[in-house]
Amino acid sequence: MADGSYRLLDLDTYYRRGVYRHFTEDCKCSTSMTARIDVTGLYEYSKRTDTKFYINFLYLLSKALNSRDDYRMVYRWRTNDIAVYDKVNPIQYIFHDDTETCTPVYTEYFEDYGRFYAACAADIERAKQTREYMLDSENHPNWFDASYIPWLSYDSLNIELPDGYLHFMPIVNWGRFRIEDGRRMMPLTVRLNHAIADGYLVAKVYSLLEKEMERFII
Numbered sequence: 001m002a003d004g005s006y007r008l009l010d011l012d013t014y015y016r017r018g019v020y021r022h023f024t025e026d027c028k029c030s031t032s033m034t035a036r037i038d039v040t041g042l043y044e045y046s047k048r049t050d051t052k053f054y055i056n057f058l059y060l061l062s063k064a065l066n067s068r069d070d071y072r073m074v075y076r077w078r079t080n081d082i083a084v085y086d087k088v089n090p091i092q093y094i095f096h097d098d099t100e101t102c103t104p105v106y107t108e109y110f111e112d113y114g115r116f117y118a119a120c121a122a123d124i125e126r127a128k129q130t131r132e133y134m135l136d137s138e139n140h141p142n143w144f145d146a147s148y149i150p151w152l153s154y155d156s157l158n159i160e161l162p163d164g165y166l167h168f169m170p171i172v173n174w175g176r177f178r179i180e181d182g183r184r185m186m187p188l189t190v191r192l193n194h195a196i197a198d199g200y201l202v203a204k205v206y207s208l209l210e211k212e213m214e215r216f217i218i
Helices: 017-026 040-049 053-065 113-127 199-217
Strands: 006-008 030-038 073-076 081-085 089-096 101-106 143-149 171-175 178-180 183-193
Touching: 030 199, 040 053, 040 183, 040 199, 053 089, 053 113, 053 143, 053 171, 053 199, 089 113, 101 113, 183 199
Parallel strands: 089 143, 143 171
Antiparallel strands: 006 081, 030 183, 073 081, 089 101, 171 183, 178 183
């Protein structure tokens, strides 16, 4: 089991407490953005090092989301409080061509790249051997959704959840990249609950990810 350590958020001192109150009491909703990111450097790095672009990207996405408390929050409805986890981990989805279904995979995030890469690759291989849709959110509170949509280089995507459902963990999707002016541009969609994130914090995911990619390939 991955580390589930956390601290409770003090809403009296929370820097977004006014926004939090509004979007948990008056206007429960989420916010999402889709934009294209330049993954040319990461693609070329993956080819040069004979590593999987998909795993490299998942690692850097996880690293970016772990860099701020804002992306590591969970609303606990039983106790009506907010846990800020020490780390969050990706739920990835492995698609099976024969059944046209997917298997959710709980992959633990490790800051050590080699450790994460090996664990993620092993998780993928195990998932290929099953056709079960096994979700266990009760025992995996600090996992965020990370889903690749390889069949389309889309322009927009929306993930709809009930207005009253305070799901704080990020939901991130990305699609097939396409060549634009010689660069590999990939659509990325980030969904967050408006109670704990506004347009700035959604957009911040993109800038954090871009910086992580720059550092990684250097």
